[in-house]
Amino acid sequence: MLKKIFIYIVLSLNSLLGGLFYTSNVKTATTVIVSPTKAVINLAPVEPIQIKENRLQRLSQSKGLPDADTTDRYIEEQLLVTRNSEQISNYQAFVTPENSIVVARASGKSTEQIYQDTLTWVWVEDIVLNGATDKWLLPEAFLSQTPTITTNPASGRVASDCEEHAYTLVSMLRASGVSADNVRVVTGKVSFSGTTGGHAWVEIYDTEKNGWFQLEPSSGDNYNSTTKELVRSDGLAYDYFKTHQYPAIEVWTYFNDKYFWDNNRQQGVRSNTWEIGTVEKSASSSGEMKYQLPEKIKQRRQEFIQRFEQNHPRPLMPTGTITPPVSGTTQMDPNRRPPNSSRNRFFQPPPIISPTPTPS
Numbered sequence: 001m002l003k004k005i006f007i008y009i010v011l012s013l014n015s016l017l018g019g020l021f022y023t024s025n026v027k028t029a030t031t032v033i034v035s036p037t038k039a040v041i042n043l044a045p046v047e048p049i050q051i052k053e054n055r056l057q058r059l060s061q062s063k064g065l066p067d068a069d070t071t072d073r074y075i076e077e078q079l080l081v082t083r084n085s086e087q088i089s090n091y092q093a094f095v096t097p098e099n100s101i102v103v104a105r106a107s108g109k110s111t112e113q114i115y116q117d118t119l120t121w122v123w124v125e126d127i128v129l130n131g132a133t134d135k136w137l138l139p140e141a142f143l144s145q146t147p148t149i150t151t152n153p154a155s156g157r158v159a160s161d162c163e164e165h166a167y168t169l170v171s172m173l174r175a176s177g178v179s180a181d182n183v184r185v186v187t188g189k190v191s192f193s194g195t196t197g198g199h200a201w202v203e204i205y206d207t208e209k210n211g212w213f214q215l216e217p218s219s220g221d222n223y224n225s226t227t228k229e230l231v232r233s234d235g236l237a238y239d240y241f242k243t244h245q246y247p248a249i250e251v252w253t254y255f256n257d258k259y260f261w262d263n264n265r266q267q268g269v270r271s272n273t274w275e276i277g278t279v280e281k282s283a284s285s286s287g288e289m290k291y292q293l294p295e296k297i298k299q300r301r302q303e304f305i306q307r308f309e310q311n312h313p314r315p316l317m318p319t320g321t322i323t324p325p326v327s328g329t330t331q332m333d334p335n336r337r338p339p340n341s342s343r344n345r346f347f348q349p350p351p352i353i354s355p356t357p358t359p360s
Contacts, residue, residue, distance in 0.1 A: 065163060065187060065198030066134055068252045068264060068283035069291035074134060076297055088260050088269060088304045094136060094167045095257040097174035101140045106172040112238045114172045118217035119235035122159040128225050129160055139168040153223045154230055165217040166200040170256055180258035181271040189250040205273055214241040250281050264289045267301065269308050
């Protein structure tokens with residue numbers, strides 16, 4: 001009898017210690033965080049159970065985005081898309097606040113109601129829906145065509161993977177009147193409960209707290225291509241990341257229809273509200289960025305940014321501060337910050353009298 005009691009106690013202690021060790025490991029994995037602004041300091045870590053319920057761990061099996069190199073090459077070099085003359089990058093062409101279908105979808109809704117609408121969309125990986133490892137659909141096609149695509153396992157519902165969810169949400173928020181200064185798509189690498197992968201999400205500026213917080217439009221229902229089942233999920237609450245850290249490991253790009261910031265190359269045009277945190281990492285700073293932009297894209301960026309800066313000079317620096325030279329802003333060492341990077345004064349570019357550039 002005593003022997004049985006002893007064995008029971010040993011097994012109980014082993015189970016308890018194992019559970020504590022597992023919980024400790026999970027917390028360690030989920031507290032790795034990039035802070036885009038000081039507003040997210042001292043927040044609670046992401047709750048492993050909550051994330052598990054929302055199936056964001058699927059990123060390990062089917063990454064929302066491939067690596068930074070592959071994504072950049074696909075968007076900037078291989079993708080045939082028409083951007084307007086006031087946009088520096090092809091990424092921006094996917095935020096379409098003036099599209100009639102986007103406008104109709106956002107009409108009459110508050111910011112939070114628009115986000116709740118996105119949670120009715122289904123996450124389906126590109127290889128299932130489009131027969132390709134990565135394929136970006138414009139918001140109009142995403143909203144109006146995916147419900148009837150024969151390869152959609154959630155027939156009748158809007159479906160695709162994380163990037164469509166993210167830039168379509170930003171398109172709708174912009175259509176509803178949210179300023180381009182206050183909302184953006186973010187691409188990068190995240191770690192949910194130790195599961196790491198490329199991802200796209202949304203950040204919105206809280207004007208009351210003067211800081212950014214994240215939205216996860218792809219945290220609703222998702223299709224498990226292994227079991228061929230639709231996994232139900234209520235999704236993360238609108239204000240969830242106001243009180244929890246967002247587990248980003250790297251940030252690759254920030255963009256909307258008006259602004260674009262390439263965090264890997266430390267160049268672009270952005271609002272003065274787009275403050276970049278000092279602890280932020282990129283694929284280039286992590287040694288993972290190998291892709292080199294073609295010369296024609298480098299030249300296009302350089303000309304655009306120089307024209308932008310000429311028309312919108314930065315504010316005067318405080319007395320005694322050395323003003324970094326403007327030249328070289330578009331050809332920076334990945335490890336060096338752009339001039340006055342914490343508050344670059346970039347606003348809407350002036351109209352450019354030239355034909356719409358051909359797709360690159």
